Amino acid sequence: MEMTFRWYGNDDQVTLENIRQIPGMKGIVTAIYDVPVGEVWSRERIRQLKQDVEASGLKLSVIESVPVHEDIKLGKPTRDQLIDNYIQTIKNLGAEGVNIVCYNFMPVFDWTRTDLAYELPDGSNALIFDEEVAKKMDPVKGELSLPGWDSSYTKDEMKAIMDEYSKVDEEKLWEHLEYFIKRVIPAAEEAGVKMAIHPDDPPYSIFGLPRIITCKENLVRFVELYDSPNNGVTVCVGSYASDPNNDAVEMLKEMLKRNRVNFMHARNIRLTGKGKSFEESAHPTEYGSIDMYEVVKALHDANWEGPIRPDHGRMIWGETGRPGYGLFDRALGATYLHGLAEAVAKNAKQ
Ligand SMILES: [Mn+2]
Numbered sequence: 001m002e003m004t005f006r007w008y009g010n011d012d013q014v015t016l017e018n019i020r021q022i023p024g025m026k027g028i029v030t031a032i033y034d035v036p037v038g039e040v041w042s043r044e045r046i047r048q049l050k051q052d053v054e055a056s057g058l059k060l061s062v063i064e065s066v067p068v069h070e071d072i073k074l075g076k077p078t079r080d081q082l083i084d085n086y087i088q089t090i091k092n093l094g095a096e097g098v099n100i101v102c103y104n105f106m107p108v109f110d111w112t113r114t115d116l117a118y119e120l121p122d123g124s125n126a127l128i129f130d131e132e133v134a135k136k137m138d139p140v141k142g143e144l145s146l147p148g149w150d151s152s153y154t155k156d157e158m159k160a161i162m163d164e165y166s167k168v169d170e171e172k173l174w175e176h177l178e179y180f181i182k183r184v185i186p187a188a189e190e191a192g193v194k195m196a197i198h199p200d201d202p203p204y205s206i207f208g209l210p211r212i213i214t215c216k217e218n219l220v221r222f223v224e225l226y227d228s229p230n231n232g233v234t235v236c237v238g239s240y241a242s243d244p245n246n247d248a249v250e251m252l253k254e255m256l257k258r259n260r261v262n263f264m265h266a267r268n269i270r271l272t273g274k275g276k277s278f279e280e281s282a283h284p285t286e287y288g289s290i291d292m293y294e295v296v297k298a299l300h301d302a303n304w305e306g307p308i309r310p311d312h313g314r315m316i317w318g319e320t321g322r323p324g325y326g327l328f329d330r331a332l333g334a335t336y337l338h339g340l341a342e343a344v345a346k347n348a349k350q
Pocket residue numbers: 198236239265311
């Protein structure tokens with residue numbers, strides 16, 4: 001595996017130098033954040049980003065994400081031009097030697113939590129999802145603000161887009177995803193770019209919106225939409241495991257068997273036992289509901305050599321900053337994963 005770390009660009013308080021000093025660190029996961037969704041990323045901007053990363057002694061391993069415009073997810077007539085632009089961005093990335101792109105197909109909301117700084121018993125702060133709290137939230141009313149929401153929507157715009165999605169059920173969303181994939185993947189193949197869809201987080205419907213990248217059955221359906229190594233997945237074990245019905249390790253093994261794992265997110269979550277509620281936990285197995293040893297072993301047994309990053313971390317040691325993306329706990333996560341990988345590899349040789 002190639003150990004990587006997410007970096008939010010030159011204004012991230014976690015610097016490339018910080019990241020480079022984490023043992024075992026090889027690559028960076030980042031994006032161009034100031035190009036509006038739907039517009040083309042120029043080769044010049046991509047080249048500059050790559051130079052910035054490489055100047056620190058690290059590799060630009062993965063783009064996370066090239067976001068998919070809502071009109072594509074909604075299947076609107078404007079999607080064709082937007083998909084053309086998306087393809088041009090993929091071509092430009094390939095031409096600059098960037099070969100893995102993570103994206104998602106979640107309507108309106110990206111990852112959703114009900115508290116970004118819940119205090120765990122040890123005094124650290126974590127992102128949590130409380131099903132009961134989420135149920136009481138209505139995005140259209142706008143009286144409750146949910147962390148992680150796209151604040152670029154005004155109240156009226158939010159109502160308008162939620163109305164549009166009321167006509168898009170899961171099967172319609174599948175159709176729109178298939179339409180997108182069937183145009184983008186041939187271009188990605190040609191450009192030498194591996195696409196890696198991230199699961200919906202959490203992996204079930206929220207606020208009545210359809211969500212489809214959620215479970216093993218749907219993951220298999222997804223990779224079979226277009227059978228190509230370039231049409232792969234990001235196995236985010238933390239996201240998948242936050243539905244108690246999912247066996248994230250089993251899902252990982254299925255995707256490894258099919259050679260469709262193009263990127264890994266490794267974080268742990270602890271299901272609290274109250275429905276689908278969960279807390280993001282420290283990375284080691286004993287703190288969460290995911291057996292991280294089994295995750296790393298599955299990757300090793302498949303001779304998997306792709307990029308992996310510790311996903312969200314808790315806030316510890318008084319650190320403040322972007323929720324889930326501080327330096328300290330993610331660095332601990334990376335060294336833990338690195339240690340597991342060494343142990344698994346040496347054990348296998350005995
Ligand atoms: Mn993830």
